Amino acid sequence: MSVRILFVCLGNICRSPAAEGVFRRLAPEMMCDSAGTAGWHVGNPPYAPMQQAARKRGVDLSALRARQFSVADFDAFDLIIAMDDSNRADIEAERPDGNSTPVVLFTDFAPHSGMDHVPDPYYTRDFGGCLDLIQTAAEGLKGAV
Numbered sequence: 001m002s003v004r005i006l007f008v009c010l011g012n013i014c015r016s017p018a019a020e021g022v023f024r025r026l027a028p029e030m031m032c033d034s035a036g037t038a039g040w041h042v043g044n045p046p047y048a049p050m051q052q053a054a055r056k057r058g059v060d061l062s063a064l065r066a067r068q069f070s071v072a073d074f075d076a077f078d079l080i081i082a083m084d085d086s087n088r089a090d091i092e093a094e095r096p097d098g099n100s101t102p103v104v105l106f107t108d109f110a111p112h113s114g115m116d117h118v119p120d121p122y123y124t125r126d127f128g129g130c131l132d133l134i135q136t137a138a139e140g141l142k143g144a145v
C-alpha cells in the first residue's frame with residue numbers, strides 16, 4: 001500500500017522540509033509533503049542555513065516552498081508526522097469530527113535516539129544535529145510503512 005505522508009513543523013522552513021527532502025531520497029516512490037502550523041513563511045524556500053547543511057549531505061531542498069497546514073490535509077494524507085508536541089497539539093486542534101488520520105511524532109521512529117522531539121534548529125542553530133536525528137527517524141519510518 002502506498003502511504004501518503006505529511007511532515008509538519010512550525011514554520012515549514014527548517015525541520016519539516018528537511019524531513020521531506022531526506023525521506024524523499026530514502027523512499028522516492030512514496031508520496032510525501034511538508035507544511036507548517038504557522039503561516040509566517042508561506043511561499044518561502046527552506047531557511048538558507050538548513051539548505052546549506054542539507055546540501056552538504058547531498059540533499060537538495062531548494063525547490064521546496066513553505067505552505068501552511070490546512071484541515072484538508074487530514075483527508076489528503078494517511079499519516080501526519082509532527083516534529084514536536086506543540087506541532088502535534090496544534091494539528092490535533094484542527095482535526096475534523098470523525099477523522100482518524102494518525103498524527104504521530106517523528107521521533108517515534110527513532111526510539112534509540114533518546115529524543116522525544118526534533119529540536120528546532122531555527123533556535124538551537126544545530127542544523128547538522130537536526131539532520132542526523134531526521135536521518136535516523138526517516139530510516140525508521142521507511143522500515144515502518
Ligand code: 4NP
Pocket residue numbers: 009010011012013014015016036040120121122
Ligand atoms: P521550523 O523552524 O518550525 O523547523 O521551520 C522555525 C522557523 C521559523 C520560525 C520558527 C521556527 N519563526 O519563528 O519564524
